[in-house]
Amino acid sequence: MKKAAFFSLLILLPPRTNAIAQEKATNNPAGAQREAMLVTVDWLDDHLGDPSLVLLQIGEKKDYESGHISGAQFLEYTSISTPHGQGLMLELPPVEQLVSVFEKLGVSNRSRIILYFGTNWVTPTTRAYWTLDYLGLGDRTSILNGGLVAWQAKHHPVSTETKQPTKGSITPAPRKEIVADAAWVSSHLNQPAVTIIDARTHEFYSGSQSDGNPRSGHIPGASNLSYLQVIDQDNNKFKSADALKDLFRTAGLKPGNLMVSYCHIGQRATVLYFTAKMLGYDAKMYDGSWEDWSHRKDLPIVTGDSPTQQ
Numbered sequence: 001m002k003k004a005a006f007f008s009l010l011i012l013l014p015p016r017t018n019a020i021a022q023e024k025a026t027n028n029p030a031g032a033q034r035e036a037m038l039v040t041v042d043w044l045d046d047h048l049g050d051p052s053l054v055l056l057q058i059g060e061k062k063d064y065e066s067g068h069i070s071g072a073q074f075l076e077y078t079s080i081s082t083p084h085g086q087g088l089m090l091e092l093p094p095v096e097q098l099v100s101v102f103e104k105l106g107v108s109n110r111s112r113i114i115l116y117f118g119t120n121w122v123t124p125t126t127r128a129y130w131t132l133d134y135l136g137l138g139d140r141t142s143i144l145n146g147g148l149v150a151w152q153a154k155h156h157p158v159s160t161e162t163k164q165p166t167k168g169s170i171t172p173a174p175r176k177e178i179v180a181d182a183a184w185v186s187s188h189l190n191q192p193a194v195t196i197i198d199a200r201t202h203e204f205y206s207g208s209q210s211d212g213n214p215r216s217g218h219i220p221g222a223s224n225l226s227y228l229q230v231i232d233q234d235n236n237k238f239k240s241a242d243a244l245k246d247l248f249r250t251a252g253l254k255p256g257n258l259m260v261s262y263c264h265i266g267q268r269a270t271v272l273y274f275t276a277k278m279l280g281y282d283a284k285m286y287d288g289s290w291e292d293w294s295h296r297k298d299l300p301i302v303t304g305d306s307p308t309q310q
Helices: 003-012 029-037 041-047 061-066 095-104 122-135 147-153 182-187 202-206 241-250 269-278 289-295
Strands: 053-058 073-075 112-117 141-144 194-198 258-262 282-286
Touching (some): 029 269, 112 147, 182 289, 258 269
Parallel strands (some): 053 073, 112 141, 194 258
């Protein structure tokens, strides 16, 4: 499969205080974090009229135009990444570009941002979350669990009306600590407190199938937890907290460890980033991912089923 055709498929398929989580006292911090980052249809229905709410749909523009949650704006996914031909396929653009995009959609420093996907665009939605987290707005951003399909399944109406939002005002506070590059990953291989997880499906992790990049396999020491295992494939909802904890435990993530995820181009890995953060882990995402690592022939790779098997 040619590289361009393969990657076109990807789109389809200081301590910090979490301000939203603090809104509800709880004896279960992980539960509060999940509630803060992942909202239900019932929650959104109750808060749809909140003046601070900014609702953003990610997906195909035609799907948005055919029916969206009332008040939602359309987030053009390509507007929050570097254009093709300028470096890697899905790198973060300059902060000024991101600020401009989100301000035009009505986002401000105090906005309560809810992201949702129109069909099966789960991974672009978690990438949008990671991008907002990078800007310093992650504590005010959540994802609607199950997206538009879950909304409609409860017989809530959709709208074809669009309104020009009032321009927002964002003071960015870039969180460079959540972005890993090749140099950082290379210098943290085999570090006991760092768990590197490959979010690709097993055939790409093992190297038995090429994704069109110069080399196949995985980063030495990386375990494999496909993004597909995190999402219930029947309804595109995140699995239960207990199930997710078991998945990460099996992948070698220990309490107190830093989780670093990567994938093909830095999209599917954001599912693991979002999930690990939701479970209370510190997390980074390698933005260049395998596309970047495989092109750097000075960097080691491993093939096979084991993290370190040659």
